[in-house]
Amino acid sequence: MPRRRRVCMQAPLPILLAVALFVPVAPAAEVCPASQAVVQWKTEQVVQWLSDTVKLPQYSEVFASQEIDGLTLLYGLTDNELQSELGVKPHGHRKNMLRAIAQLQLCTRGHGSAGVPLAASSSGPNLQETSAGLNQQLYVAALEDAPDRGTVQLYGEHMNELKAAIMKELHEAGWDPKWIPNWPEVADLVHVSEETLDKIRSLGIGQVLQQRLQAVNSLRLKHNVWHKVSSIERAGVKDPQAHPMYATPGTQEWQELVSAAEAIRAYLLTFPKDIDAHVWARCVAFALADWPQVNSSLAAVYSMAHASARHVCSARPSQLSEQPLGPPHGHRMTKLPIGSEDCELASIFLLNIAHDWADTILLSHRDGASNVSLMEAALQAFEIRTRVYVDVDALQQFLVGPGFPPFGTFSFPNISHSSRCGLQHHQQQVEHLIEILQATSTCGSKQPASSRDEATAVQILTRFSGTCTEVVAQLRQAADAYGFAVRRGEESLGPRSDSATPGLQHDEFMLPADATQRILPYLNRHLHLDPAGAAISAEKSALSSPPGSEKWKQYEKLDPDEVFVIDGVFSPEALDGFLKFTERSTVFHGLKSGGYMCGYWHTGYAPPLFAQAYAELAAALPRVFCNHRLTQAWAYKYDDNEDHAPEDSWKTPSAGIGIHADEASVNVNCWLVPESSLTDAEKGGMLVWPTRPNVSEGGYNSGRHKTRWGQNESGHFILSTFLNTDTYYDLEETQAQRIPYKGNRCVIFDSAYYHATNKATFKKGFKNRRINLTFLAGIMHDTCEAVQSRSSAGKRAAAVSRIVGVAASVLERESRGL
Known part of the structure; x- marks a missing residue:
């Protein structure tokens, strides 16, 4: 866990109340320095004050060794810092020091001469x-x-x-x-x-x-x-x-x-x-x-942050970034316009506000906002995450960019760091949207189309603000750009270096500048959010059986430490909604080197249907979820990799996600694509090691492959891969609980358990890509009793x-x- 930063200072209650009510408290004359501003005090004067005024000379040596000057004394010390860093252990001593510091602050506020005057120009107006x-x-x-x-x-x-x-x-x-x-x-x-x-x-x-x-x-x-x-x-x-x-x-x-x-x-x-x-x-x-005030404050902050971000990104939309030209240009570089750092910082601030707001809404339902149901809280939290995703994307011109770098950095090589699997998926997805458009009556087709397809067509045409012909042309440009990037990425790869780990699955590559420039208007951008992600109507359920039915009661009788394997979880309507939203929404912005890509709830994959499914699952299995707050949600898509390549090739197909654990209390993995998409009925599911390993926090995801890129003389990109092994790689596959793949199946288990994909071998084709939804709830090693206490x-x-x-x-x- 990150170290808690100490940024608050403590003062005696009478002074705090006086300040809060705007009532001046006059300090005693003998505690106010008469000559020099406290802020200008040297360490020696602080030490003298500590001895003569506070009457605690025993701390003089430590104050001197830590070089506590006047400015630090007035505005840089907290109760925690006095205790942990300056060694002032007795509570009464710390109180006396803080009381004396508060008196000094009142002195300096009461006498303007105690401050440091400005060096001003006499020529300024007023x-x-x-x-x-x-x-x-x-x-x-x-x-x-x-x-x-x-x-x-x-x-x-x-x-x-x-x-x-x-x-x-x-x-x-x-x-x-x-x-x-x-x-x-x-x-x-x-x-x-x-x-x-x-x-x-x-x-x-x-x-x-x-x-x-x-x-x-x-x-x-x-x-x-x-x-x-x-x-x-x-x-x-x-x-x-x-x-x-x-x-x-x-x-x-x-x-x-x-x-x-x-x-x-x-x-x-x-x-x-x-x-x-x-x-x-x-x-x-x-x-x-005070949940109404929390919500009101965050709404105000979001509104101001959004207005500020629009202004910043309008004033400074782009900056130049050096990118490699790639082969045959050797090590030559060029400069590409990308989203400016100022615009990105404003976007990050807005995103962080929204995420905290969404988390707070989910927590407030559990901890006191009695007039809000979990369903209402979940829908509102997901709506905020979708809202900020759309608002941040709108900070840049649609289909023009300049686009943010994929990994949020501004230096080579990260801007051009990509994956074959991800770019191929993006090309296939855009082509799929074109097919849907052209098959609807909205675009002049004489053949009947489903209501979902017609709704998708209307949404796309509205988003692109054009006729069907115009929008199809724009989508073809995007598909062509992704196809070009894949080809340039492949031809720009050199052979693996000798230091690369043999047989390691990897499909990442570096893109030359011309490929990066072509895809920047589309990559990581909000092109389409499909209406299929809408919540199921109130009189229906997203689950195949509503909470409280016999289907769920049987699982409530089991030990919550067991691995639950539940089939037929979602209703046909909800399952179809999930599949259509996942296939059509351009929200899979996390391109991973392991042959899969991620759509997170904070980057666009936050449909209302997702919120509804979580709320109903939590209601159906109260002993499992036990009021843990939803902390993360995502969807992963995998490579369509029926064709196998030699082990020494960078095209080695995806094996899925390796052994790891997720920082949560409850882990829910649900599979959407039917099992008919498998090429091997024994593969495609997952392995779970149903024990809680004795490792330190932070080690759960540290066993990963580390990569480094370089260029040879011709400009080809060379990959060196280093295997970072960790203790849990010693786990034997035979010790794992093997859970076969099946469509519409959810696996629920303690998130501290190690788990891994059991080889994602699925047929070629856009609709055959393995899709799993994941909910994470709670904090790792938390207990139901502790949650109830909080x-x-x-x-x-x-x-x-x-x-x-x-x-x-x-x-x-x-x-x-x-």
């Missing part, structure tokens, strides 16, 4: 008004403190309109100190509204920062709130006492969070365009299990938050005379 009460210490504390770093830690780099407006005003007033970001460098990346500028001008920047600092200081909390849902859950599973998901009502920790929520709410009434403050509101509301804590917190929310609403209405 200089005095702009600079009133402003100093470096205030700027850093208000705009670069732990809460803002927490937002970056959670979701990534982003633009904040309020911060940008302050930068713009300072720059135009002639203030350009080194510690303020250079406005001209980012001016085109953010839209600053006149409304925000007018508010800053009316208050003055110093006053704006003072108000923001009050909200920032309210977040010096004991409860660590700066984590996504997934991180919070994992930490709670590992150590529930040290990392509780929710605060306990009635405790000081709870009151600190309530005060912080009030302070942030008051601040946002004045500055609603501060995207970071909305993230703070989400974090505090989550700790309180859920109960969340429900208790949510109940209190609802009462507080209703009371606050009543008071607000009364204050407004309503």
